[in-house]
Amino acid sequence: DVKVTQSSRYLVKRTGEKVFLECVQDMDHENMFWYRQDPGLGLRLIYFSYDVKMKEKGDIPEGYSVSREKKERFSLILESASTNQTSMYLCASSLSPGTGDIYGYTFGSGTRLTVV
Amino acid sequence: AQSVTQLGSHVSVSEGALVLLRCNYSSSVPPYLFWYVQYPNQGLQLLLKYTSAATLVKGINGFEAEFKKSETSFHLTKPSAHMSDAAEYFCAVSEGKTSYDKVIFGPGTSLSVIP
Secondary structure, eight states: OOOOSSSOSEEEEOOOOOOEEOOOEESSOOEEEEEEETTEEEEEEEEEEEEEOOEEEEEEEEEEEEEEEEEEEEEEESSOOOOOGOEEEEEEEEESSSHHHHHHOOEOOOOEEOOO | OEEEESSSSEEEETSSSSSOOEEEEEEESSSEEEEEEETTTSEEEEEEEOOOOSSEEEEEOOOOOEEGGGGTTTEEEEEOEEEEEEEEEEEEEEOOOSSSOOEEOOOEEEEEEEE
């Protein structure tokens, strides 16, 4: 069974900390995505990557960065965590450019981050 | 630009009753449309998708959706609700093949099923 695995289900961090959220997929997918999910706002795209070492800004990239050193791993970095970054973070992947909109995305289980 | 609206942030139905979750989209080209389901404390799971084949699409768990171009709608239905259907449902749109995949999600509808 194909999987997208997010390393932590729950995280609590302090304001100002640097936070790493890890996502690994075992499907040899080329595209990977980071979304945040907030009540009433649905899913908002933070960053995505369609190849190793490639990254593109999504709709709300401010305060975040990403790293994709290997095809299977896509990391989201909060450079200096703030309370307004408290949210559910979802990682997703799709096979290759032009296929995600046919086959859909595979999502991880999410990381619920609380910044205090 | 693409966008998705879901009428009703919360819908309650009785067990055994019809489930109807509404989705309207805007797109400058024929879209690809999706419904995803999210159970508590889990990620999203693809329920069904429309990719310009049949306008009536059947998905998992007895759900189906009908693409109506004239109404720019893609409503999700299930004839008889089950307690296990209680979840958050997201409609999503994509404008087809691009150099990368960017899917726009609606705000979601929370479905409650009353015994």
